[in-house]
Amino acid sequence: MSGDDHEAIAATRRWLERAVIGLNLCPFAKSVYVKQQVRFVLSEATTPEALREELASELALLAATEPEQTDTTLLIHPQVLGDFLDYNDFLDQADSVIAFLGLEGHIQVASFHPDYQFAGTAVDDVGNCSNRSPYPMLHLLREASVERAVAAFPDPEVIVERNIATLEKLGIEGYRRLLEP
Template identity: 60%
Template sequence: MTDTTIQTDADQPSFPEDMVIADTVRWLERAVIGLNLCPFAKGVHVKGQIHYVVSQATDAEGVANDLHRELEALAETNPEKRDTTLLMLPEALQDFLDFNDFLEIADAMVEELDLGGILQVASFHPRFQFEGTDVDDVTNCTNRSPYPTLHLIREESIDKAVEAFPEAEMIFERNMEVLEDIGLEGWLDLDVGARCPVTGHAEPQKAGN
């Protein structure tokens, strides 16, 4: 007898993987690379060395399991094939404070896996807010992405990037200036799906738009 599973609409993920990846790539191309917020991003993007993973986790435990798997996978993969990983969390850690608290777990996991000095975890979030800023401060958009995202980075790649860009410590200040220059209207014109600092809302982009 053949086991047949009928998939209903209820079984479908709220955020299809292709849509989440398309939204993230659009943000990467238009904001991160387009505004040159990270001078190191274009190279790995053009070479196809960014690995995109859409987590279906709905809580911190599920995210931790996915992060554990992806950290090990990145460490074991040839850097020429996969230099970095973006782990998107469309269904989990939507509250920025919860997400921020989870970063302590992420850092501890890197150490537990003996990957300290090899990999590190950076982060982006639709509701990202620098300490001491107002929620509608446009400079927060430097770290705002369409979905909560954990960025798994090789320490070796960071070292190489810094060698190629000796004034790397100036990137943060430059990014603040770029966002202040374009203002909220300029940011919204990018249409990258990252949460608007004024309304607090973000509509996911549809794949293919």
């Protein structure tokens, strides 16, 4: 399973273009996407252990690659961690891999999942859509890039509030329609 023509990659690109960039949920995403600095990786992992190995490889590759070539990586894993609670538990393992590789303070993992649910929210709370992706994925981010982007943004604290307002206006059904092929 590989290639940009795979449905998981196509759906992730559509999500990135229409939701993340199109709704401006992340004001930092458009720049790296337009410059083709986003690496889309389709994981073949079917177990958390195999995903952990792929994650370690992708972290090492990102760390060894110049940001101008690849600034961020989306590791999409449709065959493993489909259950959100299992996925959420795996995030501790992802942090452990980062620590083991000595990449703390250099690379972080942002979490996206089709059933993402923030603590204290209802399953159907539209605010959860800010972290809902078509497939489970681990977003590998360079901390230096995040710091530069946040420093250049006039008021980064308002991003979450603005996202919730945008998503509430759109509604759950509107969000689903947005992502249709």
